[in-house]
Amino acid sequence: MSEKPVDRFRRLLLSDPGRSEGYDALTVTLGTDDVQAAARAARQACAADPENRRLRKNLLFLLQRSGAWDLLDTWTPRQPRSLPGRRSHPVDLDRARAVYDRLMKELDARRDEGWTPSRVEHWKRSFTMGRGHLANFRRSELSSGTQNPPDRPVGFPNLDFSRLYPDVTAEERKREVPALRRLAMKLLARLFRRDCPDIDWFDALARDDDRFGARVFEVPGLGTVTFKSIQSAYYACRAASLVPRNGTVLEIGGGFGMLASRLLAIRPDVTCVLTDLPVNMVLTHTYLASLYGDAVAGLWEDGDRPGPGQRALVVPPWRLAELPLQVDLAVNTMSFQHMDERNHAFYGDVLRRLGTRRLYHVNRNVHLDNPDHDTMVMPAERYGFMGDYAVSEQRDFDGRWIEVVAEARPGLPEPGGSR
Structure with missing residues (x-):
């Protein structure tokens, strides 16, 4: 009996892992039952040539095809890096409450300006933030817009401000730990597909602590995490990977600062500017200050400017355009889609005035079945401000979401100018 093609391809690879024609042919024959053998051979090929992007991507594909998620972080060629232990800086919760009260007065006085809450976030016009909820805001509906199960318990009443989230149960741990592991592997796979040069930081950045009441889970191979920390x-x-050295990142809708906290950890050269609605700005400042102390500044008042060594600047939306900054990268994750058109027009003007060179965002990209549920029902690439940018990368993220990288079109004004 003649040798089957798949056996011949496998034999070629096992004897000569770098032989590209044998490898590519084996990839094509994935309809056979030899996916796991192909993955083993692909691993050998990657070991022989770890910088070969084609081999890495094919290995990733084979691991996913065979369902070998647990092998992804050990079989793929990378060198995981470690962060130093996270320090805990004291934060003044009473001062944070006072800042919140002042910002809410500004919100009331500026209620007709374009940055103010859309219909979806209208509740943020009137929430009274107590000290206990601020001290445990990650167990509170105070940060509901930034929480997903299991960070927010399944079945917890929406916008119930009367109580904090309960402790994690044994049933939740049994159910959620495998799901969190799969999420981490899925996002790690996306980084490999993007050939992200900073992928070696992923495991370290995925770790979290119970700062401000987070519901943490111990995930084998990662450590203590939350859904939000993995994401x-x-x-x-x-x-x-998108911001240049010594660059400035503007995050619009920074939640409570989780993304910025990770970026600051691995890019000490970068300055992060964060803006949001009052309740989120206070949470952002509180969370980041607990990690980075005096390196975090709240530029709440007209005329406030950053001091020496301050790398994270929390700035009210109405103050953004006056800052003497050039923004290299603007970031938004999953909040543009519940802004309305006037919000988009406001932030589009901010991006122009700050001379924003590049945009990265992940947002909803499908028409909603029920338009009354949300204010934005248009796909992400049709947001008004996108006319100022040429899309360089646009990929499906997870069915209902799209990941976009865009570059400013020629003719962008200098910071502080206008068209």
């Missing part, structure tokens, strides 16, 4: 590790690796 933010991916975003930080992507953003780090």
Whole structure:
């Protein structure tokens, strides 16, 4: 009996892992039952030529095809890096509450300006933030817009401000730990497909602690994590690859600062400017200050400017355009889609005035079944401000989301100018 083609391809690879024609042919024959053998051979090929992008991508494909998610982080060629232990800096919660009260007065006085809450986030016009909720804001609906299960318990009443999230149960651990592991491997695979140069940081960035009441899970191979920390590790690796050395990143809708905290950890040369609605700005400043202390500045008042060594600047939206900054990269993850058109027009003007060179965002990209559920029902690439940018990368993220990288078109004004 003649030798089957797949056996011949496999034999070629096992004897000569770098032989590209044998490898490519084996990839084509994935309809056979030899996917796991192909993955083993692909691993040998990568070991022989770890910088070969084609071999890395094919190995990734074979691991995914065979369902070998647990092998992804050990079989793929990279060198995981470690961050130093995270320090804990004291934060003044009473001062944070006072800042919140002042920002809410500004919100009331500026209620007709373009940055103010859309219909989806209208509740943020009136929330009274107590000290206990601020101290445990990651167990509170105070940060509901930044939380996903299991960070926010399944079935917890939406916008219930009367109680904090309960402790993690044994049933949740059993159910959620494998899901969190799969999420980490899925995002790691995306970084490989993007040939992200900062991928070696992913494992370290995915780790989290219970700062401000986070519901943490111990995931084998990663350590203590939350859904948000795994997700933010991916975003930080992507953003780090898109901002130049000594660059400035503007994050619009920074949540409570999780992405920025990761980016600051691996890019000490970068300055992060974060803006959001009042409640989120206070959470952002509180969370980042607990990690980076005096390197975090809240530029709340007219005329406030950053001091020496301050790398994270939390800035109210109405103050953005006056800052003497050139923005190299603007970032938004999953909040443009619940802004309305006036919000988009406001931030589009901010991006122009700050001379923003590059845009990275992940947002909803499908028409909603029920338009009344949200204010934005258009695909992400049709947001008004996207006319100022030429899309250089646009890929499906997870069915309902799209990941976009865009470059400013020629003729962008100098910072502080206008068209």
